[in-house]
Amino acid sequence: MDPEFKFQLITRNLQEVLGEEKLREVLQQRNLRVYWGTATTGRPHVGYFVPMSKLADFLQAGCEVTILLADLHAYLDNMKAPWDLLQQRTRYYEMVIRGILTSIGVPVDQLRFVCGTDFQLNRDYTLDVYRLASLVTEHDAKKAGAEVVKQVDHALLSGLLYPGLQALDEEYLKVDAQFGGVDQRKIFTFAEKYLPVLGYGKRIHLMNPMVPGLTGGKMSSSEEDSKIDLLDSPKDVRKKLKRAFCEPGNVENNGILAFVKHVLFPLRSGFVIEREEKWGGRKAYSEYQALEDDFANELIHPGDLKQSVEEALNSLLEPIRNAFDSPEMQQLITTAYPMAVKKKVPSKGCKAAAPVPGNIEVLPSRLDLRIGQIKAAKKHPEAENLLVIDVDVGEAAPRVVQSAIAGYVSPEMLPGRHAVVLCNIRPRKICGLESQAMLLCASKGEGHDKVIELLDPPEASAPGDRVFVDGHGEGEPDAELKPKNKVLERLQADFSTSDTCVAQWQGKPLLTKLGKVVCQSLTGAVVG
Structure with a gap:
């Protein structure tokens, strides 16, 4: 295959290439060695078809392709995947990725799958992590991970290590290039700066554009309405596509058009709009720009575009659904993502009860619990049992919390102390003032015998620190x-x-990264 043809195939539809000249030099001598990595956190969605279609290009160009299942990265990124679930999630990711590639006709026997913990825990790699830690400033580490690692006011050291590990992966996987989304650019430039300092070569970096989600913003595993899960049923696909942002004539941040451009066109060398004759009939497109122009000029209705994408997408998802339609694969989903499991529903032929909230398993990871520092407290002007409390929960401004503890806790004793705050309840007005969160307390007894104590986080806690139930630290809260x-x-x-x-x-302690949450003296008390 001609090196220039390989170059065009490798770089088509990319947003940016760092090291273009080096790429041409390598292709003049041999096939490119490239890797793509994914942190094994939330369940993969249809956005994964975008990098998979590029892997198909790489393989067609003769590249040696490695897929890194970055389990250790998933754990380091604010514990998005707990340690005890890493193995199951890694296996789930590999099976899903194999399903995607099989669906689009990519031979998986040409790929190399590597698990991060298979080499990132060895002696040489660990020594290089320490060498890198002695060179990298906090500023550079935070800047590199700004678009990838979850950002919090008081960053964990693990998140600062993340970009350095991703840079070292390039050396230890022995590749010429790393492929990823343009949101990885700061990590890529970090690698280009620091790998040579360690005596290692600078790699090529190939960047995909970021494809919008169904709501117009970034497609995210943690935002249900922004994405379609790879195992969603045809009914769910239709429902989500109907709700998707697709304004007539608007081609900006249009996730439907972006999916057609970056997945369907490269895979099928074209796209077909299916519609009734009275609205123009069937129309085939061999060039994406022509489709976009017609949509911009409102010659294609959003409903027709969605229906055509629905049919094409379901044809891609069907082989993946079939691959997971076995007791073994269903058990894998259950163990890898316990919080996503639904209780059994009646079998076919039985009348199903109307859906109620109790049909979905509820786990405490859905609560956004944080450490708060009380800045001020006073009695409510119109309700003698309420305190109005300003609490810093790690945001730009304190939240106002109203709590019915005025008869049990003196407001003068509260400023400066730390507490546990539930931050994702819906704000509501109480006696004319808005309450924006909930203060967690322990209470015991009734009437005049009732005693209330605030919960005490570990010493040295900081506003915004996460509070979670032991064993349920994974996932994003609602x-x-x-x-x-x-x-x-x-x-x-x-x-x-x-x-x-x-x-x-349920007998499992509330924790922060520093230890357990306690109260001063109440045993067997209710917490709420």
Whole structure:
């Protein structure tokens, strides 16, 4: 194959290439060695077809392709994947990726799958991590991970290590190039700066554009409405596509058009709009720009575009659904993503009950619990049992919390102390003032015998630090707890304090990165 043809195949539809001349030099001598890595966190979605279609290009160009299942990176990124689930999630990712590639006709026997922990824990790699740590400033580490690692006000050291490990992967996987989204650019330039300092060669970096999600923003595993899961049913696909942002004539941030451009056109060398004759009939496109121009000029209705994408997408997803339609694969999903498992529904032929919130398993990882530092507290001007409290939860401004503890806790004792705050309840007005969060307390007794104590996080806690139940630190909390789903009410019944005053849920302690959450003296108390 001609080196120039290989170059065009490798770089088509990319947004940017760093090291273009080096790429041409390598192709003049031999086939390119390239790797693509993915952190094994949330469940992969249809956005994964975008990098997979580029891997198809790489393989067609004769590249030696490695897929890195970055399990250690998933753990380091604010514990998005807990240690005890890494192995199951890594296996799930490999099976899903094999399913995607098989669906688009890519021979998986030409690929090399590598698990991060298979080489990132060895002696030489670990020594290089320490060598790198002695050279990299906090500023450079935070800047490199700004678009990839979850950003918090008080960053964990693990997140600062993340970009350095990704840079070292290029050397230890023995590749010429790394492929990723343009959101990885800062990590790529970090690698170009620091690998030569360690005596290693500078690599080529190939960057895909970021494809918008269905809501117009970034497609995210943690934002349900932004993406279509690879195992979604045809009914779910239709429902999500109907809700997707696709304004007539608007081609900006249009996730539907972006999917056609970056997945369907490269895979099928064209796209067909299916519609009734009275609206123009069937029309085939061999060039994407012609399709986009017609949509921009409102010659294609969003409904017709969505319906055509729905048919094409379901044909891609069907082989993946079939591959996971076995007891073994269903068990893998259950163990890799326990929080996503639904309870059994009636079999065919039985009348199904109307869906209610109780049909979905509810776990405490859905609660956005954080450390808060109380800045001010005063009695409510119109309700003598309420305190109005300003709490710093690691955001730009303190939140106002109203709590019915005025008869049990003196407001003068609160400023400066730390507490546990539930931050994703819906704001509501109480006696004319808005309450934007909930202060967690332990309470025991009734009437005049009732005693209330605030929960105490570990010493040296900082505002915004995450609070979670042991064993349930994975996943993103709900953006907002919707009252109709009664998530809080169903979880709250199992919160209590232990015989040693440790706050717990179903016997499992509440934790921060520094240790357990406790109360001062109440045992066997209700927490809420």
